[in-house]
Amino acid sequence: MNINWYPGHMKKTKESIKKNLSLVDIVYEIIDARIPYSSRNPDVDGILGNKPRLIIMNKSDLADAESNKIWKSYFEQKKIPVVNVDSLNNKGLDQVINMSYVLTEEKRKALENRGVKNRPIRAMIIGIPNVGKSTLINSLSKRKGAKVGNRPGVTKANQWIKIKGDLELLDTPGILWPKFEDKEVGLNLAFTGAIKDELLDIESLSFELVKRLNLISTKFIENRYNISVEDKSPYDIIVEIGTKRGCIIRGGEIDFNKVSNIILDEYRKGVIGRITLELPN
Numbered sequence: 001m002n003i004n005w006y007p008g009h010m011k012k013t014k015e016s017i018k019k020n021l022s023l024v025d026i027v028y029e030i031i032d033a034r035i036p037y038s039s040r041n042p043d044v045d046g047i048l049g050n051k052p053r054l055i056i057m058n059k060s061d062l063a064d065a066e067s068n069k070i071w072k073s074y075f076e077q078k079k080i081p082v083v084n085v086d087s088l089n090n091k092g093l094d095q096v097i098n099m100s101y102v103l104t105e106e107k108r109k110a111l112e113n114r115g116v117k118n119r120p121i122r123a124m125i126i127g128i129p130n131v132g133k134s135t136l137i138n139s140l141s142k143r144k145g146a147k148v149g150n151r152p153g154v155t156k157a158n159q160w161i162k163i164k165g166d167l168e169l170l171d172t173p174g175i176l177w178p179k180f181e182d183k184e185v186g187l188n189l190a191f192t193g194a195i196k197d198e199l200l201d202i203e204s205l206s207f208e209l210v211k212r213l214n215l216i217s218t219k220f221i222e223n224r225y226n227i228s229v230e231d232k233s234p235y236d237i238i239v240e241i242g243t244k245r246g247c248i249i250r251g252g253e254i255d256f257n258k259v260s261n262i263i264l265d266e267y268r269k270g271v272i273g274r275i276t277l278e279l280p281n
């Protein structure tokens with residue numbers, strides 16, 4: 001889903017998230033492990049205030065394992081709790097549950113002191129489009145099951161889902177706007193599929209991706225497409241990949257649209273490799 005964000009829209013979103021914030025004990029801020037900086041909403045700290053928060057680096061399976069560790073310690077140094085998750089394959093979910101208990105200890109104690117016993121921890125997910133909010137909700141709820149239904153006294157529209165460890169999760173995630181000001185960030189979002197391929201046309205985007213991948217390591221393109229990239233421009237490389245993959249139109253010309261889609265698609269699916277696009281400064 002792609003959303004055009006306008007100031008009015010952003011304000012509304014912020015308000016509705018703040019309203020939901022008052023219903024939960026902890027927030028899961030979900031980001032893309034391949035672009036942990038670019039996939040964070042720029043205003044998230046202000047929106048969350050002092051609410052306990054857990055950063056979920058989702059799609060960790062698509063990101064480089066060593067870079068996952070680097071980012072994890074980066075956030076930990078900033079005293080922001082973080083877990084690596086692959087919500088497509090249910091990896092890291094137990095850590096999410098355990099950390100939820102740890103991070104809400106104060107709140108649980110306060111409730112107990114007021115005589116409220118065994119009240120489930122309530123959580124909600126927030127994140128920019130396409131980071132995996134729905135997939136995470138599904139994988140967390142699969143383990144425990146059914147919807148709780150409308151809770152009396154709580155806004156009708158809010159459905160709660162029981163998840164493992166007697167937690168409850170708000171079934172509607174907060175969809176936040178991405179950063180838009182920075183060109184590099186825009187490219188990262190487009191490479192990973194977080195925004196529609198409209199920032200650049202698909203052909204320019206694949207050129208930029210080939211350039212970027214080769215900057216990280218030439219082995220990715222070389223191994224995947226079985227070609228040498230030495231002394232070749234992105235244009236030459238794409239022509240070679242296109243030829244190999246039979247992306248040819250009448251007259252023997254390269255079908256740049258087709259080959260560009262192949263390259264982008266293969267990066268996004270992780271078949272070119274587990275590649276993290278940015279590291280902490």
Ligand SMILES: Nc1nc2c(ncn2[C@@H]2O[C@H](COP(=O)(O)OP(=O)(O)OP(=O)(O)O)[C@@H](O)[C@H]2O)c(=O)[nH]1
Binds near residue numbers: 002089133
């Ligand atoms: N490899 C991998 N793919 C994932 C993971 N989580 C989500 N995906 C994929 O990422 C894409 C987007 O996932 P969604 O759960 O729809 O993302 P969303 O945040 O709900 O997206 P919007 O509702 O559009 O904002 C889907 O193709 C998922 O299969 C993950 O941990 N690993």
Ligand SMILES: [Mg+2]
Binds near residue numbers: 133134135
């Ligand atoms: Mg969704």
